[in-house]
Amino acid sequence: RLQIELSQQRMMQDIPQADVVITNPSHYAVALRYDQASPGAPIVVAKGADLIAQQIRMVGDANDVPILEAPPLTRAIYYSTEIGDEIPAGLYIAVAQVLAFVFQLRRYNTRGGNKPHIDAEDLDIPDELKRD
16 A cells, blocks of 8 residues: 555656646546657656546646646556556557647747647547547
8 A cells, every 4th residue: 555655656746747648537647758858759657547637637737737638548548558658659649749739839838929729539549549
């Protein structure tokens, strides 16, 4: 039990460094970080369901981590990864679209211009990674 609590504390401490929290709007949440300087795919820094998902959203929000509602993508990441894992190759395109949106949103918030838009329903999730 103590080990679970400690790992949850560590996970919550990693959320401020995340690039985005993706939600399904209330049942699931995953936080991703992408290090552009290192090779490899984005990493899952936090994931949770129900109360843990709510805490992930709250910590993300309190630390100005963008929160995006994308239910199919959230469920796909939640069910196909563990904390510390890279996202599966089948989700590279969808996650790249989300991260591009987030980086454009940051630029918009600092410099203005055209506000970026993403339609989460248009994100392509391979059938083998879809979960209801």
